[in-house]
Amino acid sequence: MADAAELDLIENGTLADYAIQSQPNAFYAALRHGDPVHHDPKLDSWLITRHEDIAFVQSDPITFSVNKGYHTQQARGMQAEYQEILRTEGGGYFPDAIMSDPPYHTRIRKLMESAFTAHRVKDLEPRITAVVSELLDSVADKGTANAVKDIAVPLTIRVIVEQLGLDHGMENKISRWSVAVTAQIGRMQDREQMLENARQICDLQHYLIGKMKEREANPGEDMISDIVHAELPNPDGTTDKLTFAEAVSLIRAMLIAGNDTTATAIGNLFFLMATRPEIADKLKEVAEDDRKLSRFVEELMRIEPPVRALSRMATKEVVIGGTTVPEGAHLLLVYGSGNDDETVFPDPRSFDIERPNLGRHVAFGGGPHRCVGLALARMEVKVMAREIVRRLDGIKLAIPVEDIRYVPTVATRTIESLPITFTRRAT
């Protein structure tokens, strides 16, 4: 049951409010206790906040359409204009092929999964370790760095650039492009920002289309080559080539989906180490024990999930957790709240790698749309966590905690910039 303060928060709060976006846990708790399937009038979205209701929605991709939920969310209210800009200036409007519903999604998904098997990702560990080591060594003696801009973002971009076979030296552009793509589902852009972000996406598409043409003629050992030459299996044993539009959208998804998200996880890791000594101590204790370190990473994902909320649309009137939502309702699955649900994770704000049900967190979603890049994301965060302990000591915030800003968006909870200080660990 919600108490009086929580009822007030439910009545007057909205996830569109920056103050709630940046410090959301009290709002989430109020909703879970008092109105777990809540219509947010400002967003005109239903916020699904309890773990079991999120799981229910995720498990039924026909009643709850990703395709409709995601694509109506895109540049909401300005879709026609957004699509027109991409058509006239960006080589085409290419709807996200992976943001689709079964049975189509199932075929596309198989193709994506083959790119990210745990086995393939395991082979990347030495290379990821080398990139992480280089980044940390480049700052270790300076005693100060921006953990987001100097470490987290360059790592995730370098890794995906190498996987896709793109050019090095593009970090700033790719980072800007990632922001532009995710802003389209973040619900906080005004028209001017939408136009500027759409033009960034045009730039991105021209760059990717150029690379695709190169690999069509000269295939290499990279994911762009794999995707432009991929064949989708049909149930009758025949295969179809991906269309050009599908191929562009999948390469764009590969480039963008893992950058901000994984960089956010690493930003959160630094933030927690700087502000919660018990977490920094725990990491030191487990850093050289692979099994415990993996649990540490999972608890990090649970306690600070980078992806806050993603979309679905109800394709018919349906009851969720006792509340009826109408056909055509836009839903936000609030993963951030599901991971904080005290009925599943007791004392949810305490960091405990021994939770027996750690694997139930929803930071990577669940059901048929569960994150396809999770093995890569886990690997990048794990290697970073281990190498931080090997190199840096005494991590502290270089600015007051109240000055930390979050990217204004409903889709993720992302620290924008994180100046820290530290010393190089004596070996």
Ligand code: HEM
């Ligand atoms: C810590 C980092 C990451 C987090 C927290 C994360 C989170 C998520 C979540 C919550 C979903 C579910 C979407 C939904 O329910 O609608 C998802 C899907 C997806 N993720 Fe990730 N992700 C991360 C890293 C990555 C990486 C590294 C890649 C690839 C390079 C990636 C690619 C994708 C793709 C393609 C999907 C769509 C899957 C589908 O709809 O079938 N993600 N991710």
